[in-house]
Amino acid sequence: MVDLASEMAQLWASLGPSISGRGRVIAFAAATPGEGVSTIAREFASFATERVRRNVWLVELGVPNSQQVKAIVEERERYGPLGREAAASPDGSAFFTVQPAMRGADGRPWPPGRYLAAHRIAQRRLWVTRFRRELLRQGQTVRISATGEYWNALRRHADLVVIDAPAISDSQAAIMTAPFADATVLVVAADKSDLRQAALLRDMIVAAGGTCAGVVFNRAPAQNGSSKFLGAISP
Numbered sequence: 001m002v003d004l005a006s007e008m009a010q011l012w013a014s015l016g017p018s019i020s021g022r023g024r025v026i027a028f029a030a031a032t033p034g035e036g037v038s039t040i041a042r043e044f045a046s047f048a049t050e051r052v053r054r055n056v057w058l059v060e061l062g063v064p065n066s067q068q069v070k071a072i073v074e075e076r077e078r079y080g081p082l083g084r085e086a087a088a089s090p091d092g093s094a095f096f097t098v099q100p101a102m103r104g105a106d107g108r109p110w111p112p113g114r115y116l117a118a119h120r121i122a123q124r125r126l127w128v129t130r131f132r133r134e135l136l137r138q139g140q141t142v143r144i145s146a147t148g149e150y151w152n153a154l155r156r157h158a159d160l161v162v163i164d165a166p167a168i169s170d171s172q173a174a175i176m177t178a179p180f181a182d183a184t185v186l187v188v189a190a191d192k193s194d195l196r197q198a199a200l201l202r203d204m205i206v207a208a209g210g211t212c213a214g215v216v217f218n219r220a221p222a223q224n225g226s227s228k229f230l231g232a233i234s235p
Contacts, residue, residue, distance in 0.1 A: 004043045008047035008048075011216060012048065014213070014214060023154065023155030023158045024161070024182045025163065026183055028187055030201070031198050037165065042071060045057075045126060048159075054159040056158060056159065057127045057161045058127065059161060059163050060130075060131075061163060063144075066130045068128050072121060083121065085117045085118070086119070095150045096115075102135075102140075114135070118130070175204050185214060
C-alpha cells in the first residue's frame with residue numbers, strides 16, 4: 001500500500017473544520033464497485049486520528065459482509081493490532097434492522113446494535129466496526145435503515161465518524177444515509193472518461209437531502225492489490 005498522507009491532508013483541508021462543535025459524520029461513496037471507496041475511507045479515518053481530541057469511528061455500511069476489519073488485520077504493521085471486541089452502539093441503536101428479530105430469554109427482541117461490534121486499533125483513537133454475521137440465523141435478513149438515530153448517538157462519543165458505503169449499483173445504503181451525514185465524498189477512478197454515473201450519484205445524494213462535498217479521483221489499481229491515488233478534490 002502506498003502512503004496517502006498527502007492526499008488525505010488535502011482532503012482534510014478541503015472539508016474544513018467542524019462548525020457545530022459536535023462529532024462530524026463524513027461518508028464516502030461511489031457509483032460502481034472497484035473505485036477504491038473502502039481504501040480511501042480507511043486511510044482518511046487513520047489520518048484523522050492525529051487531528052482530533054476524541055475518537056474516530058470507521059463504520060462500514062456493507063453489512064453483513066464487513067471487510068474493513070479484515071483489511072486492517074492484513075495490514076497490521078501499518079495500522080496496528082486489532083483490539084478486543086466491544087459494543088459498537090452506545091444505546092443499542094443501529095443503522096440497520098434484522099428481521100425477523102431474535103428474542104432473548106425474557107421474550108424481548110434483541111436490539112439491532114447487538115449485531116454490531118467494534119475494535120479499537122492498537123492504542124490509537126481509531127475504532128472500526130464489524131457486523132457480527134455469526135449471530136444471524138437462517139431466514140433473517142438485514143436492511144439499512146433511513147434513520148439518523150445511530151449516527152447521532154455516535155456523534156456524542158466521537159469527533160469524526162467515517163462511513164464506508166457500498167457502491168450505489170449494489171446498494172442504496174449511501175443514498176439512505178446521506179441525509180444524516182454532514183457531507184458525502186464521491187470516489188471516482190481517474191481513468192474513467194465517462195463521469196455520468198458519478199454525476200447521477202451526486203444528484204441522488206442531493207435529492208435525498210444530503211450534501212456532496214466533492215470528488216476524490218483515484219488512479220487505476222496497481223499490481224498486488226495496492227492502489228495509487230490523486231488528491232484532486234472537485235466541488
